[in-house]
Amino acid sequence: MALDRAALLFPLLAMVVVGLVSSESAAEKFQRQHVDSKSLAFNDNTYCNHMMKIRGMTKGNCKVFNTFILESIWKIRAICWNKKTACKQKFFNCHMSREPLKVTECQIKGNPKDSPCKYQTINDKKCVTVACNGWPPLPVHFDSSKDDICQRLPTT
Numbered sequence: 507m508a509l510d511r512a513a514l515l516f517p518l519l520a521m522v523v524v525g526l527v528s529s530e531s532a533a534e535k536f537q538r539q540h541v542d543s544k545s546l547a548f549n550d551n552t553y554c555n556h557m558m559k560i561r562g563m564t565k566g567n568c569k570v571f572n573t574f575i576l577e578s579i580w581k582i583r584a585i586c587w588n589k590k591t592a593c594k595q596k597f598f599n600c601h602m603s604r605e606p607l608k609v610t611e612c613q614i615k616g617n618p619k620d621s622p623c624k625y626q627t628i629n630d631k632k633c634v635t636v637a638c639n640g641w642p643p644l645p646v647h648f649d650s651s652k653d654d655i656c657q658r659l660p661t662t
Contacts, residue, residue, distance in 0.1 A: 532639065532646035539563065540648045541582060542574045542610070554612035554625035568614050568623035573651055575634060576608040582645055586638035588657055593649045599637050600649050602657040606631035609651055633657070 530538070538561055545553070554572075563569040575582055585601050593600035611628040633656035637647035 533644040536636070536645050536647060537579065540573060540575055540645075541579055542576050543578045545574070545576045545610075551627050553610055554627040555623070557610075558612055558623060558625055564621075564623040568618040568620070568625075569612075570614045570618050572612045573634075573648055574610045574612070575648075576610060581607070582634075582636070583642075585634065585636055586643035586645060591635065591657065593635070593637055593647075595649075597637065599639060600635050601638055603634045604656050605633075606656060607634050609634065611651070 542557065557574060558564050558569065558572060563572060585603050588601040588604060590598055591600050591602050592598055609630055609632050611630065612625040613628065615624045615626050630651075630653075632651040633654055634651050635649040636645040637649055638644060639646045
């Protein structure tokens with residue numbers, strides 16, 4: 507009888523877990539994968555190994571490349587009010603920062619299937635382009651970071 511109950515409860519528990527995981531909005535996923543407002547470790551070479559793991563990007567295969575923006579969430583959200591620009595994938599809901607932002611780029615070292623994942627940490631200041639959706643507009647996708655001159659145009 508206990509086994510029958512467990513057999514009935516397991517699928518229910520699995521559905522709840524899947525529901526919790528899939529309930530992350532695009533804006534929440536962006537924040538988890540790309541925002542680190544509290545970082546004080548701008549020159550720490552172990553930053554990427556730690557952050558990629560605690561942010562859930564090393565489960566299964568290691569994520570090959572990721573960028574963290576080391577600024578306040580409010581400063582990052584403000585990018586969405588800048589003039590629209592084309593995204594790399596030809597969509598037109600992207601916006602570029604007006605000034606270079608502190609970023610940390612994490613590049614996989616070796617095979618992405620190797621465990622534990624090991625990353626090279628690259629710290630820089632770059633112009634950041636993000637895709638934004640919703641009202642008020644929120645960043646939902648990290649499009650690119652460049653060393654170019656940032657967009658210094660009026661908001662739209």
